[in-house]
Amino acid sequence: MGQLDAPAVDPAAFRHVLGHFCSGVTIITALDGETPVGFACQSFASLSIDPPLVTFFVAKTSTTWPRIQPGAKFCVNVLADDQEQLCRGFAVSGADKFAGVDHKPAPVTGSPLLEGTLAYIDCTLEQVVDGGDHEIVIGRVQALDVAREDAGPLLFYRGKFGHPAQNA
Structure with missing residues (x-):
């Protein structure tokens, strides 16, 4: 596909307009050796039923993704509407994100499956594709x-957690 001759898109306008798209919130977890690691992620989606694939996008500036990628396995923890504080804890860089967080091994990969989540998707890494200032991660569901x-679900809309009607 070719690029149109259009004026540059203002980053603030881009963020404002796309903030009007409601997204669910997940926490991507894995093991770095024996150490649990994870990060909050709102850019998760299903990709394919056959084969079963999911995708998420991670900033190239992430300090956690480089600890997850070499192991080639991870668990997507879909957050419930009562898990905002858990999400905020995993959104902080450098903190001990698992302090006081109950979890058990996911059934196939052994990645941390967080207690109290709505659902989980246990995955192996299928592919990573360049996506500008992010990487597009594709996982095969195990x-x-x-x-x-x-x-x-815990939702994120217009820069806030909650239900879209609450953030209008």
Whole structure:
């Protein structure tokens, strides 16, 4: 596809307009040796049913992704609407993100499966593609399940957590 001769897109306008798209929130977890690592991620999506693939995007400036990628396996933890504080803890760079966080090994990869999440998707790394200032990560689903039916998803809309109507 060719590039149109269009004026440059203002980064602030880009962020403002795309902030009107509501996204769910996940935490991507893995093991770096025996040390659990993870980061908050709102750019997660299903990609393919056959084969079963998911995708997420990670900033090239991430300090956690370089600790996850070499192991080639990770778990996507889909957050519930009562897990905002958990998400905020995993959004902080350099902190001990797993301090006080209950987790167990995911069934196939052994990556940390966080307690209380809505669902999990246990994956092996399929491919990483360049995406400008991000990397596009594609994972092959090895196992998945719904863990809770008693809560809704944690949503991110217009720079805030919650339900879109709350942030209008």
